[in-house]
Amino acid sequence: MREGLQPLPLSKVYQLIEPGPVVLMTTAHKGRANVMTMSWHMMVEFTPPLIACVVSNANHSFAALRATRECVIAIPARNLTAKVVKIGNSSGRGIDKFAAFGLTALPAVSVAPPLIAECFANLECKVSDTRLVNAYCLFILEAVKAWIDPKQRNPKTIHHRGYGAFVVDGPTIRLKSSKP
Amino acid sequence: MREGLQPLPLSKVYQLIEPGPVVLMTTAHKGRANVMTMSWHMMVEFTPPLIACVVSNANHSFAALRATRECVIAIPARNLTAKVVKIGNSSGRGIDKFAAFGLTALPAVSVAPPLIAECFANLECKVSDTRLVNAYCLFILEAVKAWIDPKQRNPKTIHHRGYGAFVVDGPTIRLKSSKP
Numbered sequence: 001m002r003e004g005l006q007p008l009p010l011s012k013v014y015q016l017i018e019p020g021p022v023v024l025m026t027t028a029h030k031g032r033a034n035v036m037t038m039s040w041h042m043m044v045e046f047t048p049p050l051i052a053c054v055v056s057n058a059n060h061s062f063a064a065l066r067a068t069r070e071c072v073i074a075i076p077a078r079n080l081t082a083k084v085v086k087i088g089n090s091s092g093r094g095i096d097k098f099a100a101f102g103l104t105a106l107p108a109v110s111v112a113p114p115l116i117a118e119c120f121a122n123l124e125c126k127v128s129d130t131r132l133v134n135a136y137c138l139f140i141l142e143a144v145k146a147w148i149d150p151k152q153r154n155p156k157t158i159h160h161r162g163y164g165a166f167v168v169d170g171p172t173i174r175l176k177s178s179k180p
Numbered sequence: 181m182r183e184g185l186q187p188l189p190l191s192k193v194y195q196l197i198e199p200g201p202v203v204l205m206t207t208a209h210k211g212r213a214n215v216m217t218m219s220w221h222m223m224v225e226f227t228p229p230l231i232a233c234v235v236s237n238a239n240h241s242f243a244a245l246r247a248t249r250e251c252v253i254a255i256p257a258r259n260l261t262a263k264v265v266k267i268g269n270s271s272g273r274g275i276d277k278f279a280a281f282g283l284t285a286l287p288a289v290s291v292a293p294p295l296i297a298e299c300f301a302n303l304e305c306k307v308s309d310t311r312l313v314n315a316y317c318l319f320i321l322e323a324v325k326a327w328i329d330p331k332q333r334n335p336k337t338i339h340h341r342g343y344g345a346f347v348v349d350g351p352t353i354r355l356k357s358s359k360p
Contacts, residue, residue, distance in 0.1 A: 018341065018342070019347055020219075020339055039198050040198065042234065045316065052232060082355060089357055136230070136232075138224060159198075159349075162198070163357050164354060164357030165352060165353070165354050167349045170351070171347075172348070173345070175346070176265070176344055179343065180342050
């Protein structure tokens with residue numbers, strides 16, 4: 001069911017999140033999976049990997065995340081940009097976004113929400129701290145399992161600048177640094 | 181003293197932070213300014229602009245930020261990448277990083293820490309919530325004043341992938357979207 005996906009060591013999760021790509025978040029609630037687009041997230045700890053994110057309570061996903069305390073963060077490469085926008089401009093209240101936008105849900109190992117086969121990385125996450133949910137809709141997640149798709153080589157991620165403008169990854173600069 | 185810098189409406193601050201660039205954070209404590217490199221930050225609210233960030237208590241800047249509750253987030257373009265690495269690999273305990281790395285400190289309006297003239301954007305920030313500082317070194321900041329340097333046109337930011345590897349902004353994709 002997850003053919004081709006390979007586990008990624010949890011110690012490397014920060015290298016996916018720290019550069020600030022747009023991500024997709026899947027949830028599952030009352031038997032239905034949903035997916036939203038998200039850009040407000042950051043690393044909080046290397047190991048175990050903790051990720052903070054803001055999920056507005058205007059989003060259908062908010063109730064699912066708060067109630068089930070599980071999600072998957074799936075990272076799309078640039079070829080999915082049009083779908084990322086459609087996902088962000090629609091609500092799971094009315095439609096099945098997986099069917100509507102041609103996304104393939106794969107079963108996760110540790111959480112109920114699905115992985116997204118088309119994404120080059122998937123992080124199975126559990127909510128570990130809700131102290132700032134009421135104030136800011138800010139959740140602290142722990143990534144408990146990470147997957148990458150080795151068939152997607154050197155995926156270029158996208159970064160949102162507002163109103164459908166995305167900057168795509170360009171060249172890489174490599175300098176000597178002792179810092180992770 | 182801030183000749184050439186222009187105010188940026190606070191409602192546009194998220195467009196600078198949301199794409200996930202590496203930033204510099206300045207602090208001022210007991211008469212000394214300091215600067216650190218930071219990649220763990222995210223938007224929390226559009227208006228007033230709230231920004232969450234993690235400043236490790238292993239960093240010299242942590243004590244200054246906690247004690248003074250003020251900082252400046254300065255955003256460097258790619259031409260500053262080598263300095264960004266040097267700033268990240270040294271500590272303000274031992275050196276004056278502004279002098280050591282040739283950074284020009286400019287006075288801010290609303291906070292004591294300085295702006296950095298070489299950066300294309302500077303955000304004057306005050307700490308607005310410390311509830312998760314003890315648990316995760318996670319601060320909630322409010323940007324109270326924002327500046328951009330119009331002489332730096334279309335600056336390309338850098339995104340850290342770990343150990344001195346940075347992805348530089350590449351091409352932009354513009355799609356129709358109703359979402360900010």
